[in-house]
Amino acid sequence: MKYVWRIPDLYRGFAEREARHRSPVYAEISARIAEDEGMLAFLGELPKTKWQPNLFLGAVQYLCGPARDWPWFRARFAERSDDIRAVMLARSTQTNEPARCATLLPALAALPQPLALLEVGASAGLCLLPDRYGYDYGRVRIPGPLVLPCRANAATPLPSRVPDVVWRAGLDLNPLDAASADDRAWLEALIWPGEEERLPRLRAALEIARQERPGIHRGDLRVDLPALAAQAPAGATLVVFHTAVLAYVRDKAERQAFGESVREMGAVWLANENPAAIPGVTLRGEGDFVLARDGGPLAWTDPHGTWVNWL
Template sequence: MTEPIVRVYTRFAEVEAPPKSRVYADVAARVADDPRMLGFLAELPPQKWQPNLFFSAVQYLCGPVPDWPWFRTRFAERTDEIREVMLARRTQTNEPARCATLLPALAQLPQPLALLEVGASAGLCLQPDRYGYDYGRVTIPGPLTLRCHANDATPLPSRTPEVVWRAGLDLNPVDVTNADDCAWLEALIWPGEEERLPRLRAALELAKQDPPPVRRGDLRADFASLAREAPRDATLVVFHTAVLIYVREAAERVAFAESVRAAGAVWLANEASPVIPGVEIEDHPADFLLARDGRPLGWTDSHGTWINWL
């Protein structure tokens, strides 16, 4: 019964975590070999098996994870509370630096833009026009500078896009004015990536000045009605990052892509390549693929630190 969970945590330990967090890679490997923790996870719904959800729940309650012995002790002490957090919360990493990998694609579109993000979390990626950017050979000033390495093929813009409308859709929107919600976003940052924390806090402060509107809803059922609210004299851009992986049925992902096309929108997907409908390209397991209307544009870091345009 725990074999699928072992596979999830082994893959996380061997593929997903090592480039970003040696602590999480080690903890995941140990969880995959710990009967008590595997039994704990097996009692949860399959969508709650995610390592990032489990580890973030511990960080939310107990603080940053330093190593396996500490994690094992905290788990034993607070098992029931960890379960409650995992059942109540979702993995809603809202990394504003992802805007740096979206910006080259956004800048190529007819302006102005109407942005609609599905799986928007707190909406921090709905404000690409409110940040500054540093790509090395090109810089764009702003109150929060997002640094991103871009290869020579990347078409770097000289200014931020003109956004006249923005809206988000999320199963459980994160309120940027709620301290507990903000603490949860901080808990989603992995050990070894603490440099992301000041950036997240700065982006939250910007968002509090004019909170991006994020509506509660499911992309499979509520996307079309929200898309109809966008102004018709702007280019409607529907985008998402690390969202389709949670839509388990391939048919539902295809149906979503068709609904985006039916809305007449430009579709920007920044996801693991196998979950983007219609894309045929050799997978890079640890990277995301940025695609426009199903056409690959470039490989990206899941947290926005680099982009390699194809």
């Protein structure tokens, strides 16, 4: 057997914990992959960092269009396995959901203004533009060219305006360009079947990013962060933030070192992640994210930004 035992468990876990309530199509396909000898062997020949279900599923959608069901997926795999392998080796999962800004906004608005934003794992920089969007929390609405709806519990300190951002920069191992048709197609392919309502929002945010051109720098958060942070202007509150990034830093000691480096540079550290990936956070939940400031949890959040529940 060419694949290791963890790959079937990875896909079963994805089907049950992540996709079951969000994308029945992906839940079915992922559960079937976990039982398919050919696909498991295919995955086992790839580097460990390329085993992620989102990468495999996204690569098929990128090449073949929206996934329909298991027979469709199995047929597309049989036809284009070499092309799928090439995309998986060249690409990485870089879901850039702008709605995550709605869960970050209460924390950003509470900081001393103006802000200098530095996002690690920035992808195309859509989450670097919280001041360029509008928001609808139900009891509070902030106008903007793209309004992001978000349910917030009564404890959430909702702002009345967007933050004052005077500088922004992103750091990513493989920056994406909002003006690139190929990069835009890749981000669209990472949207799950059953969540097609995210597509118009993504396209609108990409157009805003194409016009704004936030600076995304190629680099590794483990070594290149201090040099980029040093470019932030004096007099602004430097905020280093990330969403769904630290889970890809496999080594716990490296995640801890990253958090310490942010503290040493005197920045505010906002993490919006699976709680197990954030050093110092002891809360545990299944499928939800925790928003934490400097290692202290502030709120439970939806991974795609549709709700925030302040603690």
